[in-house]
Amino acid sequence: MTRTIKRIAVVAGDGIGPEVIREAVRVLGRVRETHDVRLELTHFDWGADKFLSEGVTLPEGALEMLSRDFDAILAGAFGDPRVPSNKHAEDILLGMRRGLDLYINLRPVRLLDERLTPLRNRRREDIDFVVFRENTEGAYCGAGGFLKKGTDDEIATQEELNTRRGVERIITASFEYARDQGRRRVTMADKSNVQRFGGDLWQRVFKEVAARYTDIEANHQYVDAMAMFMVQDPAQYDVIVSNNLFGDILTDLGAALQGGLGLAASGNIHPGRVSLFEPVHGSAPPLAGKNVANPVGAILTAAMMLEYLGYAEAGRAVEQAVQSAIQSGETTRDLGGTLSTEEAGASVSQRIAK
Ligand code: NAD
Ligand code: IPM
Ligand code: MN
Secondary structure (H helix, E strand, O other): OOOOOEEEEEEEEOOOHHHHHHHHHHHHHHHHHHOOOOEEEEEEOOOHHHHHHHOOOOOOOHHHHHHHHOOEEEEEEOOOOOOOOOHHHHHHHHHHHHHOOOOEEEEEEEOOOHHHOOOOOOOHHHOEEEEEEEOOOEHHHOOEEEEOOOOOOOEEEEOOEOOHHHHHHHHHHHHHHHHHOOOOEEEEEEOOOOOOOHHHHHHHHHHHHHHOOOOOEEEEEEHHHHHHHHHHOHHHOOEEEEOHHHHHHHHHHHHHHOOOHHHOEEEEEOOOOOEEEEEOOOOOHHHOOOOOOOOHHHHHHHHHHHHHOOOHHHHHHHHHHHHHHHHOOOOEHHHOOOEOHHHHHHHHHHOOOO
């Protein structure tokens, strides 16, 4: 992170990935003109097409190259109906998350305009929290197997891995963030009433870490109740911390609260190391190739990346431009507008001021 030019690996991926990433890249180009931001972008063609034609998912040596030569990765989405096993997405996306040890999946949930939320009578300040999703273990560890596969007696096991270190570092990161950002409360979501072992570890570690942050209120909810409260009373949340799977589910719900998956941004972060930024949404096959997908999730993701790279002011300028475009109704159809992906990207880009 000491380079003066920040090097970005761009992996647009599948489906709507290339369309939304093109707009995020357009916005980065504009930011280079308006701000003192030095970026060098290198594109990689990893995704379903490459897998289907060459059998290659994440190329050999890719992780080493990314850590050695890049400051950040900007990715679109991975997933293609022609690859029902999702093998390439697992290798590329989960491969980068795990292989680069990107243990924080930071997913902000922020209402940019009151008209966007499906909830009634909510103000912008009522929906403004961040989710810290554990990103390297849990149900995503890939452990499990089959016995007697294909028979009536088949058994499939799917294991969940919770390490003391893994749980402690994500919970600590959530409290550090709360303190740093002047947030009041951290709420941990689990299912410790059923998941007696992993849940017990999360409970114990949460209490231990919370005791080190007496200035931050520590609060616990079962994840099923949290799903309800996120709809009924989202204003109570500042920072949420949860495991990999619950964090995945809660952040699609969070995306809906802020106006839909087309708006939601995320960072897969290991502080001080090359980190991966991608919209929360997937490759949305029904929308792919039609120039209708909302590029704002990808653009706000690029803004998060700018902030991570030390260009906080440029990141804020992008966020303001997004907000201004939305307030003016210059949006794609998912938000009630009439613009294409390209037009929506151009509208944001033009609004970025020095
Ligand atoms: P999805 O997020 O791709 O899409 C679900 C629905 O949300 C879409 O049909 C669409 O209505 C809406 N949507 C999503 N992004 C949008 C956008 N930018 N603009 C407007 N509307 C948008 O989820 P899915 O359909 O469950 O998954 C499709 C594929 O994507 C699967 O292969 C899945 O595994 C993969 N996926 C990948 C990622 C990722 O790479 N990070 C994330 C989620 C899903
Ligand atoms: C996400 C996605 C991924 C996940 C899939 C595509 C593996 O849903 O980034 O939220 O489950 O983490
Ligand atoms: Mn998801």
